[in-house]
Amino acid sequence: MTARLLLAVCLFLPLSVPPAAADTGPAGSLKAGGLVLGDLRLNTDWADPDYTLRELRLDLFADAAPGDDFRLYFQGWLRSLGFPEAPQEPEELSFELKEAYADLYGFPLPAVDVRLGRQRIAWGRADKISIVDNLNPDDLEDPWDFGRHLASDALKLSWYGDRLTVQGVVIPIFTPARLETGDLLAGGLPPDSTLSFTPLPGAAPDGATLGVRASFLLGNWDVACAYIRGRDDIFTVTNTVATGLPPAPLELTADYLRQQVVSVELSGMLGDLGLWAETALFVCEERELVTDLTAAFGPLTTETTRPYWKALAGLDFTFPHGIYLNVQVVRGLFSENSRESLGNYLLIGLEWPLPGGRVRLGPLGLALEIDDLENPEETWALIVNPELSIMPREGVSFIFGLRSVSGTEETRFGRLKQRGELYARGEFSF
Amino acid sequence: MCTKRIAAAVILAAALFARPVHSLSAAEILARVDATLNAPLDRQLEARLILIAKNGSRQERVIEMLQKGTDRRLARFLAPADQRGISVLTLPEGLIYLYLPAYKKVKRIAGHVKNSRFAGTDYSYADMEAKNYSDHYTPALIKSGDDFWLLELVPRPEADSDYARLRLWVRSDNFIAYKTEFYDRRNTLCKRLTSTRIEKIDGYWTAREHEMHDLARDHRTLMLISEIRFDTGLEDALFSQRTLERQ
Numbered sequence: 001m002t003a004r005l006l007l008a009v010c011l012f013l014p015l016s017v018p019p020a021a022a023d024t025g026p027a028g029s030l031k032a033g034g035l036v037l038g039d040l041r042l043n044t045d046w047a048d049p050d051y052t053l054r055e056l057r058l059d060l061f062a063d064a065a066p067g068d069d070f071r072l073y074f075q076g077w078l079r080s081l082g083f084p085e086a087p088q089e090p091e092e093l094s095f096e097l098k099e100a101y102a103d104l105y106g107f108p109l110p111a112v113d114v115r116l117g118r119q120r121i122a123w124g125r126a127d128k129i130s131i132v133d134n135l136n137p138d139d140l141e142d143p144w145d146f147g148r149h150l151a152s153d154a155l156k157l158s159w160y161g162d163r164l165t166v167q168g169v170v171i172p173i174f175t176p177a178r179l180e181t182g183d184l185l186a187g188g189l190p191p192d193s194t195l196s197f198t199p200l201p202g203a204a205p206d207g208a209t210l211g212v213r214a215s216f217l218l219g220n221w222d223v224a225c226a227y228i229r230g231r232d233d234i235f236t237v238t239n240t241v242a243t244g245l246p247p248a249p250l251e252l253t254a255d256y257l258r259q260q261v262v263s264v265e266l267s268g269m270l271g272d273l274g275l276w277a278e279t280a281l282f283v284c285e286e287r288e289l290v291t292d293l294t295a296a297f298g299p300l301t302t303e304t305t306r307p308y309w310k311a312l313a314g315l316d317f318t319f320p321h322g323i324y325l326n327v328q329v330v331r332g333l334f335s336e337n338s339r340e341s342l343g344n345y346l347l348i349g350l351e352w353p354l355p356g357g358r359v360r361l362g363p364l365g366l367a368l369e370i371d372d373l374e375n376p377e378e379t380w381a382l383i384v385n386p387e388l389s390i391m392p393r394e395g396v397s398f399i400f401g402l403r404s405v406s407g408t409e410e411t412r413f414g415r416l417k418q419r420g421e422l423y424a425r426g427e428f429s430f
Numbered sequence: 431m432c433t434k435r436i437a438a439a440v441i442l443a444a445a446l447f448a449r450p451v452h453s454l455s456a457a458e459i460l461a462r463v464d465a466t467l468n469a470p471l472d473r474q475l476e477a478r479l480i481l482i483a484k485n486g487s488r489q490e491r492v493i494e495m496l497q498k499g500t501d502r503r504l505a506r507f508l509a510p511a512d513q514r515g516i517s518v519l520t521l522p523e524g525l526i527y528l529y530l531p532a533y534k535k536v537k538r539i540a541g542h543v544k545n546s547r548f549a550g551t552d553y554s555y556a557d558m559e560a561k562n563y564s565d566h567y568t569p570a571l572i573k574s575g576d577d578f579w580l581l582e583l584v585p586r587p588e589a590d591s592d593y594a595r596l597r598l599w600v601r602s603d604n605f606i607a608y609k610t611e612f613y614d615r616r617n618t619l620c621k622r623l624t625s626t627r628i629e630k631i632d633g634y635w636t637a638r639e640h641e642m643h644d645l646a647r648d649h650r651t652l653m654l655i656s657e658i659r660f661d662t663g664l665e666d667a668l669f670s671q672r673t674l675e676r677q
Binding site: 120124125127158160272274276353394395397 | 484547676
């Protein structure tokens with residue numbers, strides 16, 4: 001199938017499928033459906049307008065339950081994706097298997113459910129940006145889609161007690177994070193440097209990730225404690241070597257370090273206010289990080305990796321007329337993996353559904369970054385993201401918005417300063 | 431000692447239900463309304479929710495709902511496609527959990543949603559909760575007709591209600607409230623619920639159609655129950671995060 005045919009299918013589906021025909025099989029046996037998504041983003045450089053991303057995607061799922069205690073699930077993306085930095089041929093399509101797993105309920109014990117296969121395992125209480133959601137690798141392909149993850153080939157066992165749930169997860173093969181095309185992370189690397197990686201670990205035990213999580217109700221609070229032993233899915237530069245005097249390039253060697261993560265999360269309410277908090281201690285393997293600039297008549301320095309903390313707290317509230325406010329304070333984003341790289345973030349979202357239910361305003365989407373609280377003037381960045389959603393009929397939505405970035409360019413958000421954009425996204429679910 | 435208490439309770443209940451309906455007090459009528467409303471041990475239903483805006487435009491949702499007693503409920507959206515699989519679990523002690531299939535995550539919901547609209551309908555989360563009116567309201571008999579009573583319910587001081595008062599029209603033959611008016615905290619009539627197609631199903635009086643009219647927005651929600659079953663033996667364990675995660 002070519003992208004043109006995909007486009008034809010995507011355009012035809014919204015016109016042809018009535019909303020009531022969403023379920024294609026008898027309840028409990030087979031369900032299938034999907035989503036057609038079109039996403040077009042344009043830069044805000046009025047002198048040189050160009051797209052920053054274009055995506056056409058057909059998202060399909062099938063959910064079969066042959067029996068009460070057995071279920072199969074599949075989800076895949078067929079898409080055409082293009083960035084200015086890596087434009088995909090218009091006719092080029094890619095398929096991505098997002099999830100494919102089997103569930104066994106009440107096996108091998110009545111209180112145990114098993115899920116085997118490619119799956120998303122979302123731990124954490126926070127909305128989108130969770131610092132304890134560390135089992136699946138980060139998917140940083142789209143820098144604006146915070147919190148997106150790849151699924152992992154895994155075995156998950158869940159034991160359900162009266163007020164206690166325990167999950168155990170094994171991911172036998174390590175997969176690194178998918179980095180942004182463009183590259184938000186590489187933006188932090190010196191220009192003209194060459195980057196090589198130590199070979200990826202193979203299957204278990206060296207490359208395996210193990211996780212266990214206990215969640216329970218303590219008073220009126222939902223609490224969970226988790227432990228993960230695996231590898232950091234974001235690389236760490238372990239060696240930096242100057243090859244000569246500038247402008248000779250730097251040779252960088254990177255590795256995915258072993259790490260252990262211990263985390264605690266809770267959620268509950270205070271009065272009518274929804275509250276949640278997460279904290280995690282990241283202990284990575286002790287490694288010497290060497291910077292050898294002697295060839296450029298510079299110093300030879302070493303430092304050792306150190307454990308670091310991340311923390312997050314959030315609240316939400318619904319005002320009269322359905323106006324919804326969500327505020328989160330974060331120390332350390334998902335892609336920050338050393339004590340020195342941790343930034344401080346304040347994220348505010350406001351949604352205002354207009355009467356009739358067809359239009360929703362997101363007039364206030366703010367993300368403020370301050371990396372050094374003692375020096376905020378030189379370490380701040382602000383993303384402003386107002387948005388308008390229109391739902392003209394069941395299952396169809398159009399979203400229009402603007403992302404504007406200001407601040408100093410040394411910050412994580414500030415590196416996106418040239419990436420301000422207007423965007424339009426259409427979705428049809430069937 | 432325990433046997434004596436049970437016997438006393440049975441005698442009291444028998445006395446209450448044996449009295450001629452025309453001599454019942456407001457509290458007794460409300461107790462009978464509660465008893466009728468909450469008589470089934472559990473129920474399973476599927477309903478179409480039709481949202482009708484002021485300009486006549488319509489949106490439709492289909493939900494499946496399981497309920498046990500008055501404090502365990504699981505609602506799951508079957509349609510439209512973009513809401514399919516979204517589930518709300520209500521448990522004792524005011525615990526509410528939301529499952530969003532797109533995020534594969536169970537999220538705790540705080541009390542602030544109780545007075546917000548349920549999935550864009552004219553019902554609030556609190557309106558959708560199973561009720562025992564007598565626990566939360568003090569009733570007064572306003573009018574007694576040939577075949578109905580009109581009760582006015584004022585929230586008890588300790589009750590957490592978004593309404594200043596309710597007015598219930600109750601049929602005297604089966605104790606079903608066929609019309610309810612909701613007054614907001616400014617004592618303005620804000621919503622009206624009308625229940626029709628009142629039938630006896632599996633021995634329980636039930637309204638199969640409800641219309642909630644938000645008078646301020648002139649927006650209506652029709653709830654049409656297509657399928658309903660009672661006392662199927664739903665287990666407590668079904669009302670759990672485990673059920674939410676099995677999606």
